[in-house]
Amino acid sequence: xxxxxxxxxxxxxxxxxxxxxxxxxxxxxxxxxxxxxxxxxxxxxxxxxxxxxxxxxxxxxxxxxxxxxxxxxxxxxxxxxxxxxxxxxxxxxxxxxxxxxxxxxxxxxxxxxxxxxxxxxxxxxxxxxxxxxxxxxxxxxxxxxxxxxxxxxxxxxxxxxxxxxxx
Numbered sequence: 793x794x795x796x797x798x799x800x801x802x803x804x805x806x807x808x809x810x811x812x813x814x815x816x817x818x819x820x821x822x823x824x825x826x827x828x829x830x831x832x833x834x835x836x837x838x839x840x841x842x843x844x845x846x847x848x849x850x851x852x853x854x855x856x857x858x859x860x861x862x863x864x865x866x867x868x869x870x871x872x873x874x875x876x877x878x879x880x881x882x883x884x885x886x887x888x889x890x891x892x893x894x895x896x897x898x899x900x901x902x903x904x905x906x907x908x909x910x911x912x913x914x915x916x917x918x919x920x921x922x923x924x925x926x927x928x929x930x931x932x933x934x935x936x937x938x939x940x941x942x943x944x945x946x947x948x949x950x951x952x953x954x955x956x957x958x959x
Contacts, residue, residue: 803939810875810931810941813924817888818872824865831861841900867891875931878941885932892925 798806824830832851839847850856868891874884901915937943 798934803934803936806930806934807878807936807940809927810878810881810936813888813927813931814872814875814877814884816872816924817868817891818876821865821867821869821872824861825869830865831857832864833857835898836860839898841897841902843897847898864891878937878939878943879946881937881941881943882932882935885928888928889925889932892921892928896921896925 836847836851836857839845839851850860867887871884871888871891874880875888896919901917901919935943938947
């Protein structure tokens with residue numbers, strides 16, 4: 793969408809969405825980091841869907857589970873921080889899409905899948921994870937970090953430098 797010109801109002805709305813999604817990621821990451829006994833094991837053991845065996849296998853191997861827990865806690869925190877600051881926004885958006893896609897595929901809201909862990913609503917195919925994933929795609933596509941964020945400073949400093957000709 794480099795060629796697309798969005799109105800100032802549209803970019804403000806997308807920037808606000810970026811900050812709100814970033815806050816959600818940051819809060820979830822910090823909540824997990826500060827909970828001494830948090831683990832993704834329960835969520836992974838509940839896995840249903842096309843990749844259920846892979847997720848359950850991850851939960852059954854302590855070393856892999858410990859790594860998955862660390863990646864989840866720190867990944868959510870860093871993605872959230874980057875989105876809030878508008879720093880490496882495109883990379884943070886892609887990482888966020890990766891996290892959300894894994895969460896969605898682990899426990900998809902498909903007909904016939906029932907979980908013992910209660911959910912906060914009734915969903916069919918589209919749930920909050922899929923909505924947030926779409927928001928991250930919009931954030932990625934519009935480069936809102938260059939509109940309002942640290943990406944604007946980085947882009948002005950490094951991307952617009954004249955390149956030296958090489959022979």
